[in-house]
Amino acid sequence: MTTNITKQRKLDPITFEVLRRSFEYTCERMSQVLQKASFSPIIYDMVDYSNAIFDPDINLIGQTANCPVHIAAMHFSARASIRKFPIEELGVDDVIVLNDPYDGGTHTPDVTMTMPVFYDGALLGFAVSRAHWTDVGGGFDTHLAGEGLRLPPSLLYKGGKPNKELISVIKNNTRTPQYIEGDIQAQLGALRAARDEFARLAEKYGPDVVRQGMREVLDYTQEMTKEAIKQIPDGVYEATDYVDSDGFSNEPVRLQVRLTVKGDSIDVDFKGSDPMTVGPINSPYANTASAVYYSLKFFLNPEAPANAGMYRQIHLTIPENTWLNPHWPAPTLGCTTVSSSKIAAAIWMALAKAIPDKIVAPTCSDANWYVASATDPDTGELHVFTDLPAGGWGGTPTHDGMHVTMDPLGNCQNLPAEIAELLFPIRFNAFEMRTDSAGAGRFRGGVGVHVEVEFIGRGEMIWMECSRTREGSPGVNGGMHSARQRQLRKTRDGQLQTIGGLDDDGTWHPQMLGGVQFKPGESFVFESTGGGGWGDPLTRDPELVAQDVREDIVSKKQAENVYGVVLTDTLTLDLLATNAKRIELSNHRNSKSVLR
Numbered sequence: 001m002t003t004n005i006t007k008q009r010k011l012d013p014i015t016f017e018v019l020r021r022s023f024e025y026t027c028e029r030m031s032q033v034l035q036k037a038s039f040s041p042i043i044y045d046m047v048d049y050s051n052a053i054f055d056p057d058i059n060l061i062g063q064t065a066n067c068p069v070h071i072a073a074m075h076f077s078a079r080a081s082i083r084k085f086p087i088e089e090l091g092v093d094d095v096i097v098l099n100d101p102y103d104g105g106t107h108t109p110d111v112t113m114t115m116p117v118f119y120d121g122a123l124l125g126f127a128v129s130r131a132h133w134t135d136v137g138g139g140f141d142t143h144l145a146g147e148g149l150r151l152p153p154s155l156l157y158k159g160g161k162p163n164k165e166l167i168s169v170i171k172n173n174t175r176t177p178q179y180i181e182g183d184i185q186a187q188l189g190a191l192r193a194a195r196d197e198f199a200r201l202a203e204k205y206g207p208d209v210v211r212q213g214m215r216e217v218l219d220y221t222q223e224m225t226k227e228a229i230k231q232i233p234d235g236v237y238e239a240t241d242y243v244d245s246d247g248f249s250n251e252p253v254r255l256q257v258r259l260t261v262k263g264d265s266i267d268v269d270f271k272g273s274d275p276m277t278v279g280p281i282n283s284p285y286a287n288t289a290s291a292v293y294y295s296l297k298f299f300l301n302p303e304a305p306a307n308a309g310m311y312r313q314i315h316l317t318i319p320e321n322t323w324l325n326p327h328w329p330a331p332t333l334g335c336t337t338v339s340s341s342k343i344a345a346a347i348w349m350a351l352a353k354a355i356p357d358k359i360v361a362p363t364c365s366d367a368n369w370y371v372a373s374a375t376d377p378d379t380g381e382l383h384v385f386t387d388l389p390a391g392g393w394g395g396t397p398t399h400d401g402m403h404v405t406m407d408p409l410g411n412c413q414n415l416p417a418e419i420a421e422l423l424f425p426i427r428f429n430a431f432e433m434r435t436d437s438a439g440a441g442r443f444r445g446g447v448g449v450h451v452e453v454e455f456i457g458r459g460e461m462i463w464m465e466c467s468r469t470r471e472g473s474p475g476v477n478g479g480m481h482s483a484r485q486r487q488l489r490k491t492r493d494g495q496l497q498t499i500g501g502l503d504d505d506g507t508w509h510p511q512m513l514g515g516v517q518f519k520p521g522e523s524f525v526f527e528s529t530g531g532g533g534w535g536d537p538l539t540r541d542p543e544l545v546a547q548d549v550r551e552d553i554v555s556k557k558q559a560e561n562v563y564g565v566v567l568t569d570t571l572t573l574d575l576l577a578t579n580a581k582r583i584e585l586s587n588h589r590n591s592k593s594v595l596r
Contacts, residue, residue: 053198101335106287334465359476371384
């Protein structure tokens with residue numbers, strides 16, 4: 001693609017491409033170091049971290065494809081760090097740490113470390129590493145103070161020497177002190193890997209050329225984003241979504257989004273969204289902004305380099321004192337996992353009205369993140385573990401959705417059962433795909449999962465957030481909702497009790513959990529949902545439905561009642577009966593719409 005910026009470049013194309021790819025490689029090397037050196041399973045196995053580099057003005061230059069919800073938020077962290085510690089006061093190997101949701105952070109477990117990088121005494125850029133620590137001492141609460149240790153921008157390393165007093169304070173405020181120093185050193189290693197890569201580039205090309213490459217890669221992404229926005233018809237597109245509750249009320253918490261596309265820019269407006277909540281789903285500005293950017297990135301030239309050049313064409317209006325732009329001391333623990341995913345889902349549903357032939361149906365729209373404790377019955381030792389049981393993605397214009405895949409907010413993985421049983425006094429009794437959990441459609445959603453974790457000793461669900469317990473994931477273009485999510489307790493005699501979501505008798509229980517106790521031998525059961533469907537399920541290829549039934553993705557009953565596909569006892573397709581059933585269902589739907 002030839003753009004205006006291509007014509008205005010000062011760097012030759014080869015040097016530009018080498019630098020562009022080097023910025024990306026620098027972040028990849030940071031992540032390799034962090035994952036290999038970290039002590040926490042949530043980092044080395046579940047990949048809940050992100051690494052990025054920034055130019056001297058703290059504009060995002062490069063990133064790894066780890067947790068998209070972290071990335072745009074990280075420049076708020078870096079800028080807050082430099083406001084507290086001006087660059088004139090910082091030297092080589094100085095590192096600033098923070099996790100304060102109202103001073104550059106998002107939720108307290110995400111801890112961000114920022115290090116300036118110098119070359120020949122001049123600032124070349126910044127290396128930034130964010131990792132989700134297993135525990136910072138908090139839990140389910142109505143006040144930010146109850147969510148654990150809150151670090152304002154603080155100097156963690158000076159000239160490469162650790163602030164031992166600060167590290168001691170951090171270790172005294174966590175249930176998992178055994179991980180802290182190892183994870184800190186792993187993040188430090190990631191920052192130093194970026195420092196070394198910066199130095200190699202500066203030695204080869206000179207610092208001025210490296211800085212010019214940063215400017216040009218930002219402009220390049222901006223131009224590619226402009227061209228992508230021009231492909232979306234001008235207009236105003238609106239949608240709503242909601243979190244099922246904040247855990248302290250039975251009322252849904254709604255967001256309203258309005259996308260105004262005009263020429264080569266998009267205005268994103270959240271006026272009309274609900275006020276701040278009592279419970280911990282409030283999303284600080286940095287988190288909301290990041291959710292907007294990553295949700296739009298899917299449809300604004302995803303091949304463009306991922307950097308701050310994209311942000312220039314997206315303008316945000318996020319009213320203060322709403323749950324999408326709260327103020328202290330509103331709790332924020334679920335902001336990155338539940339709130340950001342609802343923002344993304346609403347934006348995707350709004351885009352479905354603008355580009356229906358390109359949009360993807362919403363995912364399960366949640367990380368379903370939980371933190372639990374388990375006591376060893378032999379030693380009495382308390383262990384803390386965490387997991388992210390994924391759901392399905394929505395159907396696309398050309399393919400079915402992916403099964404049991406982390407929501408777009410992150411590229412994280414679930415906690416492997418083998419690792420969990422090795423480290424903690426728990427037992428995984430089930431981890432299996434959930435039949436009929438996907439939203440039906442011409443291209444159905446992917447399915448969710450059924451998980452059962454048994455506590456060998458006493459257990460506690462310290463915290464769990466999820467949503468989609470009222471009606472599942474919405475479909476687009478005639479696609480249908482997925483199944484509902486649900487949280488349950490399985491007693492020692494095998495009885496199931498709903499503790500979050502819709503009970504069998506129709507009673508709904510708040511889905512934000514905290515302080516839920518489990519006796520030895522009892523299990524926590526979670527049923528995640530699939531993605532929404534794309535297109536009318538009556539237009540799905542009948543043979544594909546039959547194949548889904550054979551693979552236990554769809555039940556024989558749903559095949560007939562939703563897809564209109566009739567199968568014999570041997571699960572082969574009865575085409576004549578299918579045609580008749582589809583006509584019957586179509587007529588029934590049309591009559592219902594007339595009655596409405």
